[in-house]
Amino acid sequence: MTKIFLLLNQDESENTLKPILEKNSFETMCSVDEIDDILVQIHNFMPDIILIDNDFNNCEYVIRQIKSNTKNQNIQFILLLNNDKKTGFMNLVDGLIVKPISEDILISTLNSHLKIKKSLDRLYENNKELSRSLYQLNVLYNTSSQFAGTLNTSKLYDIMIEAMEKTLSFDISSVLVYTSSKNAIFKLNTIHTPAQNLIDALKIRSILNYKNVIENSSIQIGEFSDIEVIQKVKQARSNKIYGIESINFDSLFAPIKVGEDFFGVVELFRSTPFCSEDVTCFQAITHQVALPLRSAKLYEEISITNKKLEKLEKLKSEFVSIVSHELRTPLTPINNSLEIVLSGQAGVISKDAQNFILMAKRNIQRLSGIIEDLLDLSRIQAGKLDFKYKIVDIAPSVELLQKTFLQVASEKNIKINLDIEEKLPEIYADTRRIEQILTNLVSNSIKFTPQDGTIKVSAHTVDADEINFSDLIMPYIKPNGKYIKITVEDTGIGIKKEDIPKIFDKFSQIESSLNRNACGVGLGLTITKQLVDSHLGAIWVESEEAQGSKFNVILPLVDKIKMFEMDLSRILINNEDTGIIRLEANKDLNLINSLKENKLLNLSRLSKEIEIEEDGKIIYYTFIPKITSSSFEALISTIKEYCSKIKKNEYDIILSKAHSKNDGVDACDIIKILNISKENI
Amino acid sequence: MKKILIVDDEKDIVETLSFMLKAKGFDCICAYDGESGLNLAKSSNPDLVILDVMMPKINGYKICRLLKFDNKYKNIPIIMITARSQDEDKIIGEETGADEYITKPFEFSDVLEKIQKYLG
Numbered sequence: 001m002t003k004i005f006l007l008l009n010q011d012e013s014e015n016t017l018k019p020i021l022e023k024n025s026f027e028t029m030c031s032v033d034e035i036d037d038i039l040v041q042i043h044n045f046m047p048d049i050i051l052i053d054n055d056f057n058n059c060e061y062v063i064r065q066i067k068s069n070t071k072n073q074n075i076q077f078i079l080l081l082n083n084d085k086k087t088g089f090m091n092l093v094d095g096l097i098v099k100p101i102s103e104d105i106l107i108s109t110l111n112s113h114l115k116i117k118k119s120l121d122r123l124y125e126n127n128k129e130l131s132r133s134l135y136q137l138n139v140l141y142n143t144s145s146q147f148a149g150t151l152n153t154s155k156l157y158d159i160m161i162e163a164m165e166k167t168l169s170f171d172i173s174s175v176l177v178y179t180s181s182k183n184a185i186f187k188l189n190t191i192h193t194p195a196q197n198l199i200d201a202l203k204i205r206s207i208l209n210y211k212n213v214i215e216n217s218s219i220q221i222g223e224f225s226d227i228e229v230i231q232k233v234k235q236a237r238s239n240k241i242y243g244i245e246s247i248n249f250d251s252l253f254a255p256i257k258v259g260e261d262f263f264g265v266v267e268l269f270r271s272t273p274f275c276s277e278d279v280t281c282f283q284a285i286t287h288q289v290a291l292p293l294r295s296a297k298l299y300e301e302i303s304i305t306n307k308k309l310e311k312l313e314k315l316k317s318e319f320v321s322i323v324s325h326e327l328r329t330p331l332t333p334i335n336n337s338l339e340i341v342l343s344g345q346a347g348v349i350s351k352d353a354q355n356f357i358l359m360a361k362r363n364i365q366r367l368s369g370i371i372e373d374l375l376d377l378s379r380i381q382a383g384k385l386d387f388k389y390k391i392v393d394i395a396p397s398v399e400l401l402q403k404t405f406l407q408v409a410s411e412k413n414i415k416i417n418l419d420i421e422e423k424l425p426e427i428y429a430d431t432r433r434i435e436q437i438l439t440n441l442v443s444n445s446i447k448f449t450p451q452d453g454t455i456k457v458s459a460h461t462v463d464a465d466e467i468n469f470s471d472l473i474m475p476y477i478k479p480n481g482k483y484i485k486i487t488v489e490d491t492g493i494g495i496k497k498e499d500i501p502k503i504f505d506k507f508s509q510i511e512s513s514l515n516r517n518a519c520g521v522g523l524g525l526t527i528t529k530q531l532v533d534s535h536l537g538a539i540w541v542e543s544e545e546a547q548g549s550k551f552n553v554i555l556p557l558v559d560k561i562k563m564f565e566m567d568l569s570r571i572l573i574n575n576e577d578t579g580i581i582r583l584e585a586n587k588d589l590n591l592i593n594s595l596k597e598n599k600l601l602n603l604s605r606l607s608k609e610i611e612i613e614e615d616g617k618i619i620y621y622t623f624i625p626k627i628t629s630s631s632f633e634a635l636i637s638t639i640k641e642y643c644s645k646i647k648k649n650e651y652d653i654i655l656s657k658a659h660s661k662n663d664g665v666d667a668c669d670i671i672k673i674l675n676i677s678k679e680n681i
Numbered sequence: 682m683k684k685i686l687i688v689d690d691e692k693d694i695v696e697t698l699s700f701m702l703k704a705k706g707f708d709c710i711c712a713y714d715g716e717s718g719l720n721l722a723k724s725s726n727p728d729l730v731i732l733d734v735m736m737p738k739i740n741g742y743k744i745c746r747l748l749k750f751d752n753k754y755k756n757i758p759i760i761m762i763t764a765r766s767q768d769e770d771k772i773i774g775e776e777t778g779a780d781e782y783i784t785k786p787f788e789f790s791d792v793l794e795k796i797q798k799y800l801g
Binding site for chain 2: 325328329330331332333334335336337339340343345364368
């Protein structure tokens with residue numbers, strides 16, 4: 001029924017208007033009270049239309065007061081005005097009826113304003129729903145980007161609950177998720193403190209829901225033996241407590257799952273009823289969280305598999321190493337026995353017997369060579385190969401090749417020509433490893449070069465710009481600066497184009513169908529590449545089938561900084577867990593200085609903290625997230641905080657300057673911290 | 682006649698090596714584990730010791746250290762036999778104090794060359 005609130009003079013309302021209105025089945029209410037009372041009455045009565053007489057006490061003020069409440073914004077105001085009067089607030093009211101009142105005009109005016117009121121109400125409701133949906137959409141949108149940003153399961157649930165809190169303003173949320181087949185976590189988020197019996201009831205309810213869902217699907221899950229309860233109360237200080245009866249609040253329930261992957265159940269309770277939009281929003285959030293949960297689960301599985309693989313890889317290396325050691329021992333008496341027989345000390349042997357024993361001895365040598373290669377490879381892969389780096393001249397190593405291969409090469413009448421630059425500059429290298437690289441390449445060339453061929457070995461200085469890197473397979477570093485380039489060029493069978501990319505792969509031996517008159521396990525080139533990589537060099541091959549091959553190796557000229565970084569990265573590989581690099585390079589001040597100037601940023605990629613000892617002072621360089629505040633005090637406190645993390649030492653003081661560069665470590669400031677012992681001050 | 686002590690738990694290696702050394706005119710005494718090897722080194726007064734690294738009871742490194750840090754025996758040259766070519770530093774360096782090392786499988790000519798360096 002339409003409600004009309006009358007603000008008229010006593011007699012007028014009681015005697016004339018009220019009967020007319022009631023006759024036309026309007027519900028009415030009259031008031032002549034003070035404004036405060038009127039507001040209360042309107043609040044309770046909730047009228048559609050207010051009829052107010054121009055002569056009503058403080059008429060304009062009363063209208064303004066009523067309108068100031070936004071809840072009343074749709075109420076239609078109709079002013080009753082005497083024929084001979086004028087009013088100054090026509091803009092405040094929606095309609096006007098001139099006295100004396102005609103019943104027809106009154107009723108038709110009321111009816112048309114009623115239509116306006118109803119339309120406004122509908123509009124208002126729609127608008128409210130729209131803005132609510134818009135808000136929910138906004139939250140959903142933000143939530144989905146938050147979901148996408150993490151693979152941490154527990155964080156994902158927190159984001160989910162937060163999103164539900166924002167969009168659905170629940171009183172209580174209960175989430176039950178399983179962590180492993182036997183354990184589960186029960187998360188309870190409430191506005192006010194819940195009573196213990198409510199907690200227990202909700203827990204049992206969640207478990208029942210959980211089992212229900214599982215029974216309805218094909219998923220098998222073990223019984224929960226242990227449920228951890230995590231409870232969060234938003235307004236813990238308020239006196240209000242949710243009793244057991246809160247379980248009768250309106251509730252929303254959903255399983256958290258995607259496809260066959262089931263993660264848990266979530267239920268919300270709210271003292272006010274949920275509407276259909278709330279249900280949609282709730283479902284959207286539970287769907288949204290399930291996908292990243294699955295990713296997180298997969299990620300976890302991959303991490304575990306990865307760890308297993310790493311362990312396996314390590315085991316494999318150890319296995320190879322042990323087996324190789326074991327193989328060498330029996331080879332020794334075999335070799336000795338053959339040698340005894342060959343020497344004639346155990347009796348005279350025929351010429352043929354001698355040849356066969358020599359053949360056996362050659363193959364023992366080959367076998368031990370293969371074992372050596374296997375060992376090297378397993379050591380390289382385990383990061384256990386020791387390098388004894390020195391500044392060396394490698395020219396003698398290249399020259400040595402002619403002597404080493406003299407006999408083998410002459411058997412096939414292969415010439416080995418050397419072309420070494422005079423006064424070849426020094427490099428920072430392990431001579432024995434360089435010799436291994438050269439020997440591997442040359443013996444490989446001899447293996448694949450037919451009778452009467454030629455092998456040319458050359459060593460020259462080159463600039464990185466002169467090198468055509470399109471030939472370079474998987475460059476270890478982007479070369480720059482000066483290098484020694486060693487090439488081993490043969491007139492052998494060459495390599496097919498499609499085989500070139502895999503030539504440095506483990507165990508790959510290029511099949512050369514008819515011309516295959518050489519054999520080997522093909523570990524040599526793999527080891528060679530690893531050794532070259534360890535020297536911060538690069539290796540690549542140029543070849544054409546039947547035209548011969550040209551292997552190129554470049555090794556960087558002595559660059560202490562580079563070498564130092566190389567040492568450093570090796571240290572870090574061996575001490576993965578320590579975040580601090582300690583440099584005891586106090587003997588070489590130039591090195592430290594150039595490090596400070598140029599290389600700190602690069603080092604910071606390797607470690608968060610660097611410690612350099614210099615003149616008895618320890619200087620820490622620490623890389624901390626960008627300090628946004630510009631105040632000096634803030635800077636100091638941030639530094640102190642980081643210092644306490646580095647070491648518990650007191651820092652006597654601190655800092656040269658904070659600077660940052662856009663060099664891959666952006667969002668980092670570098671802080672230099674001096675730790676000066678007290679005696680030195 | 683120069684006396685060489687060979688200590689290795691691999692009997693075949695000891696047998697072939699001593700055969701070859703005897704043929705070259707050396708007197709050979711043999712031990713097949715670390716403990717008896719150490720005792721023989723102390724009691725039989727050898728001119729040179731050939732020592733395996735991996736052995737039961739006392740390993741070769743330890744025997745080498747015990748002999749090299751004892752003034753009575755420190756002048757006896759020691760050649761170590763190893764299956765690991767990487768351990769050069771450990772063997773030759775300060776840790777054990779051995780004079781030479783050879784890697785399995787070895788050529789007799791190499792062993793002989795090294796022996797002659799000390800007993801030549």
